[in-house]
Amino acid sequence: MISVVQNVAIDCADAYGLARFWSEVTGRPLDPDNRPGDRETQVPLGEGPVLYFNQVPEARTVKNRIHLCLRPDTSRDREVERLLALGAAFVADHRNPDGTGWAVLSDPEGNEFCVLRGDEDHARTPARP
Structure with missing residues (x-):
């Protein structure tokens, strides 16, 4: 017997x-049944x-x-800039001079997440996180 991860639940104010x-x-896209003011919403990720x-x-x-x-499907640094423009905040920098590493951001409610090296980064630097 196994369990399948159905969703990743994120508690929030909005x-x-x-x-x-x-x-x-x-x-x-958001679930098409979701509307402003809904207390529960979801973003189906496809797979x-x-x-x-x-x-x-x-x-x-x-x-x-x-x-x-x-x-990201682009570079890590380009994605960090895009996410900051969307409303994310920069939390911590774990990027290394050799191009490896990651950046920690937070969403508009303070939930932290990481941005890893993207496809373009992997093409230019060693195979590490």
Whole structure:
């Protein structure tokens, strides 16, 4: 017997607004039944689990113990710039002079996520994260 990951649940203050941000990040549309003000929204990713946003009354108080890691189809640095323009915030820089490493950003509600090296980066630098 096994279990299949159905969704990645993200507690938030504004389910629809945060789902719109992640829809832009992933290039995937919100569920067509979702509307502004909905307390539960989702972004189907096509293959794999759904990003599920659940509106909760309490604010985020501690660092995420689980987070998303994104691998862009372009370069890591270009994707970081795109995500910052969408409303993400820069948290920490773990990029190395040799082109390896990652950047830590947060979404508009403070949930941290990583941006790994992208396809273009892998073509130019050693095969490491």
